[in-house]
Amino acid sequence: MSVTGPLVARRKVVQVLLETVRGTAVTPNVPALCFDPKINLEAEFIARKPAMASGGNIAGYLGSRVGTASFRCEMMGNGTSAELDPFVSACLQVCGFADTAGAYAPAQPASQKTLSISFSEDGTLKSLYGCAGNVKIEGEQGKPLYATFDLKGIWAAPTDAALPTVALPTVAAPRFQACTFTLDSIVPRIGKFSFDMGAKVEAREDITAPEGILHHY
Numbered sequence: 181m182s183v184t185g186p187l188v189a190r191r192k193v194v195q196v197l198l199e200t201v202r203g204t205a206v207t208p209n210v211p212a213l214c215f216d217p218k219i220n221l222e223a224e225f226i227a228r229k230p231a232m233a234s235g236g237n238i239a240g241y242l243g244s245r246v247g248t249a250s251f252r253c254e255m256m257g258n259g260t261s262a263e264l265d266p267f268v269s270a271c272l273q274v275c276g277f278a279d280t281a282g283a284y285a286p287a288q289p290a291s292q293k294t295l296s297i298s299f300s301e302d303g304t305l306k307s308l309y310g311c312a313g314n315v316k317i318e319g320e321q322g323k324p325l326y327a328t329f330d331l332k333g334i335w336a337a338p339t340d341a342a343l344p345t346v347a348l349p350t351v352a353a354p355r356f357q358a359c360t361f362t363l364d365s366i367v368p369r370i371g372k373f374s375f376d377m378g379a380k381v382e383a384r385e386d387i388t389a390p391e392g393i394l395h396h397y
Contacts, residue, residue, distance in 0.1 A: 191301065191302070191343065192217055192299060192300065192301040193211065193298075193299075193300040193301075193343055193344055193346055194211070194212040194214055194217050194251065194297065194298070194299055194300075195208035195209055195210055195211050195212060195297070195298050195300075195344070195346065196208050196210050196212060196267060196270050196271065196295050196296065196297045196298075197209055197210055197270070197295060197296055198270050198273065198274075198293050198294075198295050199293070199294045199295055199296055199309065199310070199395075202292075202293070202294040202310065202394070202395040202397075203294060203309065203310035203334070203384075203389070203393075203394040203395030204309075204310075205296050205307075205309035205310075205336065206296045206309075207296070207298075208295075208296050208297055208298040208307070210266045210267050210270060211267065211346035211347065211348055211349075212251070212253065212267045212348075213253060213254070213265075213267070213348050213349050214251040214252060214253040214267075215251065215252045215253065216250075216251060216252055217249070217250070217251040217299060218248075218249065218250050218251070219247060219248070219249045219297075219299045219306050219308065220247060220248050220249075221245070221246075221247050221335050222246050222247060222248055222335075223242040223243050223244060223245045223246055223247075223335065224242070224243040224244070225240055225241075225242060225243070226240050226241050226242070226243050227240045228240045228241075244383070244391060244392050244393060245334060245335040245391050246332060246333075246334065246335060246383065246393070247308045247332070247333055247334070247335035248308075248330070248331065248332050248333075249297055249299070249308055249311070249313075249329075249330075249331045249332075249333065250328070250329065250330045250331070251328075251329055252326055252327070252328045252329075253267065253268060253271075253326070253327055253329070254268075254324045254325065254326060254327075254353035255268060255317065255324070255325035255326065255327055255353060256268065256324070256349065256351050256352070256353035256354070257351055257354075258349075258351065259349075259350075259351040261282070262281065262282035263279075263281075263282045264282065265349050265351065267349070268327065270295055271295070271313075271315070271327070271329050271331075272284055272315060272327070273287075273293045273295075274292070274293050274294055274295050274311055274312045274313060274331065275312070275313050275314055275315040275329065275377055275379055276292065276377060276379050278291055289397065292312070292397055294309075294310050294311055294312055294333075294395045294396065294397075295309075295311050295331075296308065296309040296310075296311065296333075297309075297311055297331065297333065300341060300342075300343050300344055301343075303340060303341070303342065303343075304338050304339070304340060304341070305338060305339050305340070305341035306336075306338045307336045307338075308331070308333030308334060308335060308336065309333055309334050309336060309395075310333050310334045310393065310394065310395030310396055311331045311332065311333030311334075311395075311396060312331065312332065312333075312379075312381050312395070312396040312397050313329055313330050313331035313332060313379065313381055313396075314329070314330050314376075314377050314378065314379040314380075314381065315327050315328065315329050315330075315377050315379075316328045316374065316375065316376045316377070317374075317375045318372070318373070318374045318375075319356040319372060319373050320356060320371065320372035321356055321357050321371045321372065322355055322356065322357055323355060323356060324353035324354070324355060324356070325353070325354075325356055331381075332381045332383075332396050333395075333396055334391050334393055334395070334396075335391075356372075361373065381396050381397070382396065382397060383395075383396050384396065384397055
């Protein structure tokens, strides 16, 4: 039996944009070709249970509005230069890397970047800003290289919004073969690898910020 209608579970549009000032939200406009995207609010609920005649509770509230985003994408170029796809590049730069003409190396704390990310799904726009995270890069011979990102940011209140129309990248991700893998000065013969950056993401707390957090790093 053929399915002619859209698969609703995948009707999502993910976009990102690096922030000029860390923790200052911008409007994401770099579309993502990604797999299994998820976004969640992880704020603590503060219950309020004072002693009172009725023995009941009073209205509680949410603590620091921290959210998480996770997704997997192919490691692919932009089709015109030595640079990676803009979405992949932006995500790597908030996972502790600095981009120098297509070469990525660990960034010093003062030069680390943050991004804003939006998830449009089911008529609702969910977004985070001041995001930083961790990346795990995996490769197996004959298959594309994949990067799995786990980001943490400041949760913005969801709004109603139609799915935006975006042009997804058309560049095909290269397969992990006919290439050289170098680890330090060693060139091992391998069939697959997995590299976890192991970044520990922390919130830069500040009570003067609207949500008590300036950004993550």
